[in-house]
Amino acid sequence: MLDSCAMDADSPALGRLRQHYLFAGLAEADFRALVPHLTVGHLARKEVLFHRGDPAVGFYYVLTGQIELGFVAPNGEKKTLEVFGAGRTFAEAVTFMRRQLYPVTAQAVTDAQVVRIPNQAYVDLLYRDPDACMRLLADVCQHLHARVIEIERATVQNARTRLTAFILDEIEEVEQDAATIELALPKHVIASKLSIKPETLSRLLRVMASENLIVLNGARVNVPSVNGLKKSLHSSPA
Amino acid sequence: MLDSCAMDADSPALGRLRQHYLFAGLAEADFRALVPHLTVGHLARKEVLFHRGDPAVGFYYVLTGQIELGFVAPNGEKKTLEVFGAGRTFAEAVTFMRRQLYPVTAQAVTDAQVVRIPNQAYVDLLYRDPDACMRLLADVCQHLHARVIEIERATVQNARTRLTAFILDEIEEVEQDAATIELALPKHVIASKLSIKPETLSRLLRVMASENLIVLNGARVNVPSVNGLKKSLHSSPA
DNA sequence: ACACCGCCTTGACATAGGTCAAGGACAACA
């Protein structure tokens, strides 16, 4: 985030931020009061926004690009927790953690633009607006739920089941039981999200293709039968 | 929870609940208003308090005993997420999840008594008390952080590192670099928390004992050198 | 005192997934 500058009060970005559920419900006056505190940052691909352990100055809204949250093991191995695209916020929960340190590292997967919302400004606002408080609670609890599901996947499911679940999650529209998804992320990032090695991902995809559960076509994956794919979860349950 | 009854307004259990950080800050009137909604439940060992997928009626405070939160894989395998002992609350986040369904199963590890706090009663209260809202946010974010750490452990650390981290976490007081911990849970539950099989836990403990990092004595584990144990994390980092 | 029953341990063996190493397919760029 080499350059980071205050936001124009009439920036179109502001309108987009306003539509996010954490801001949409705010009174106009409250939102306006927040604006002068916001800053926009530009990140080059692979640039780190913050490291795990950095003091948490605020949370972020993604305007463009993708930001990856994850951590690195002492041995240098990297694990991606989640990737946030345009229109999503991240790190909002850190505001309320005892030690105000980011627990994960945020790195740009692609060139990206983010808006930073300083913690204090938002907390002030929450004190005035119980509804905003409730929405944030819902938001954080949603994240918590997502993490619980991830733990379940990482611990009681095998790699193939996780991959199948991932593909099913990615499906947006189904037409006559068929669907096509576009992998919006490099495969090694997907592998990391699934806690497997790229080699394993590659092999699993090939196996599933050989079973006609999916059709591979570069970054495009075709699922000829969504129900068939779902059923394949039961045949190899572990 | 075969019998579950309203709480006596002068029950000593009430005083203990009042000291929990989610209740300690409440105005006396607010707390009193809550009391008639509370119920106490008695659970026999292994009894299930709620199943994953049950509608979430409320959250719980543990008076006595231990309650385990976890899930079962389709193949019957069980994974323990966390165990809550006396004085802790659990499932408070479910209140704010979109679908109000418990995402995990709660089961008594030992005979136990719990207080149920109905969702609606508590939410009403939050609307009146922004500070209570903040405390709940802090609480939920703490859980979120704990889950992130657990994901890290489950994915980038190996079984031995997880066990070492667990032992270090359990240490309460250190005297001249030595400590003794009491395993408050059956070993198979510890194994499940660490996402390993009981056999593996048993073997790892034996190996660590043979390296003089720990001394085993039934449910008591002695750590002759806490720093030595910490250092052992670096020598086998993966 | 005995038999039973969880729970834990131990050994022999199996395997999912990781590691290492060698290309291959593109895209960016000169």
Place this chain on the structure above:
DNA sequence: TGTTGTCCTTGACCTATGTCAAGGCGGTGT
């Protein structure tokens, strides 16, 4: 058009951890 770098794939092999099976040990009820 060649060069380079990034990502992906594939094969051969390895290992941490799981699985299966057989006791052992301590508590409880009769």
